[in-house]
Amino acid sequence: MARPPKNQAPDLTKAIDITTGSIERLVCPLGKPQAFLRDLKAPGLRVRVTANGAKSFVFEAKLDRQTIRRTIGDVRAWKIDQARVEANRFRVLIDNGEDPREHDKIQTAAKIERNIEAERSKTTVGEAWIAYLAARKEHWGTRHYEDHKRLAKEGGTPAKRGTRGTGKTKPGPIYALLAMRLDELTPPIIEAWAVEQGKERPTYGRLAWRCLKAFLAWCAEDREYKSLVDAGAAKTRKSRDAFGKAGQKKDVLLKEQLPAWFAAVRGLPNATVAAYLQTLLLIGSRRGELLELKWTDTDTKWNGMTIRDKVEGDRQIPLTPYVWSLLDALPRINQFVFASTRKKDQALSDPNSAMETVCITAGVQGLTLHGLRRSFKSLTEWLEIPAGVVAQIMGHKPSATAEKHYTVRPLDLIRIHHERIEAWMLEQAKVPFKRPDAVAPAPAEKAKEPTLGTDKTDKRPSSQKDPGVKPVL
Structure with missing residues (x-):
């Protein structure tokens, strides 16, 4: 086939062997928005030219009796041979x-997903940990959330205690893993981490290990991270054995130790700390739950208070007379009942040092703040209080079907038992306390037998009958 002259536009009615020259001479006929030059070597390949002179390679064919077009690319970017290969594909x-x-x-779409997956694979444990805390914050209590933040703290800040003479805080157990990629949390890596933490701080490391297992389980269910983690990476026997078995805590306050302990607590110079420690024993709550108690959680009309329960959300317990006398005497510094005097708008921090001082003074070694909660449960055994009542006061889940589904105790019924527990503890501790609503016994009850010369029908006022009471003048 003879080629047209170099200055003549190619014939659009015939397929030709497309060349660079024919593309250059290609023009769109007047009155048409676009025109196509067909290639002879690659069926379906076209060069499209628009009215404004733009030229591109396109593929055109019929599929299911319909004409389809697929743009390949600009003629300036694609070579003719490349366009033919694409058209053949x-x-x-x-x-x-x-x-x-x-x-x-x-x-x-697959390519984009691969790129996203490649970027996602670069996600670090620290980035996922931050996302985990943000997602779970509304489901946790304040203290539980702060515990997770402390587990991943960098450390190295000046501190006055708990640093073994270094003067700086130590990094949290989880901090050593934060810089790693999430897909690098394999069983061998976690086992090596567990061995190191188990040697240095087994108790705190065991807490971190449990939190790490929960974190990996959350990642395994999250759409963004599930392809990057092994949910069972922290559940190997070696990582579990690295921390050893948790010892059973048996620190408890005995009945005969109550006088010395209460005397030491009541002798503390800080009234807020003294009130906190006594209340912690008398209501058996978790130490963090009591620290979060606010003035709005106390109800003096119905003598109750609301405890922010980590299990059920919150629970109502009685506001017993002695406990209320302790709380009512505290200054209202901020919204918290046990308010910090050093930190604005915050609650008291754990008074561990004060607790240690009290235990040394009272001669009760090894008693912890949580030991006071254990003591509450143990001391109620002396009074044979129903186990369900004690569990409801302390915030334990019911352990029996009847207790869970068929027993409903109103606050007034709980109050009867709780006030009895408080009165017994104060009696054993020899703490002088008179209930504000207590009524003194009538004079007639003091003397059952009439004295000599006393007329039973005497109509004089009682103040004149009892020589111990002077008449009001």
Whole structure:
């Protein structure tokens, strides 16, 4: 076939062997928005020219009796041979019954997903840990959330105690893992970490290990991280054995130790700390729950208070007379009942040092703040209080079907038992306390037998009958 002259536009009615020159001479006929020059070597390949002179390679074919077009690219970016290869690829797809447009969309989406997956694989444990805390914060109590933050603290800040002479705080157990990629948390890595933490601080490390297991379980259920983690990476026997078995805590306050302990607590110079420690024993709550108690949680009308329960959300317990006398005497510094005098708008921090001082003074070694909660439960055994009542006061879940589904105790019924517990503890501790609503016994009850010369029908006022009471003048 003779080629047209170099200054003549190619004939659009015939397929030709497309060359660079024919593309250059290609023009769009007047009055048409676009025109196509067909290639002879690659069936389906076209060069499209628009009215404004833009030129590009396109593929055109019929699929299911419909004409489809797929743009390949600008003629300035694609070489003719490259365009023919691409057109032939599209031709193969057509022969297989596939639409090149949909096929490319799927391929593009897959490529984007691979890129995203590649970026996601670079996610560090620290980034996922921050996302984990943000997602779970509304489901946790304040103290539980702060515990997780402390587990991942960097450390190195000046501190006055608990640093073994270094003068700086130590990093949290989880901090050593934060810089790693999330997909690097394999069983061998976690086992090595567990061995190191188990040697240095087994108790705190065991807490971190339990939190790490919960974190990995959350990642395994999250759409963004589930492909990067092994949910059972921290559940191996070696990582569990690295911390050893947790010893059973048996620190408890005995009945005969109550006088010395109460005397030491009541002798503390800080009235807020003294009130906190006594209340902690008398209501058996968790130490963090009591620290979060606010003035709005106390109800003096119905003599109750609301405890923020980490299990059930909150629970109502009686506001017993002696406990209320302790709380009512405290200054109202901020919203918290046990307010900090050093930190504005915050509650008291754990008074561990004060507790140690009290135990040394009272001669009760090894008693912890949580030991006071254990003491409450143990001391109630002396009074044979129903176990369900004690559990409801302390915030333990019911352990029996009847207790869980069939026993409903109103606050007034709980109050009867709780006030009895408080009165017995104060009696054993020899703490002088007279209930504000207590009524003194009538004079007639003091003397059952009439004295000599006393007329039983005497109508004089009682103040004149009892020589111990002077008449009001």
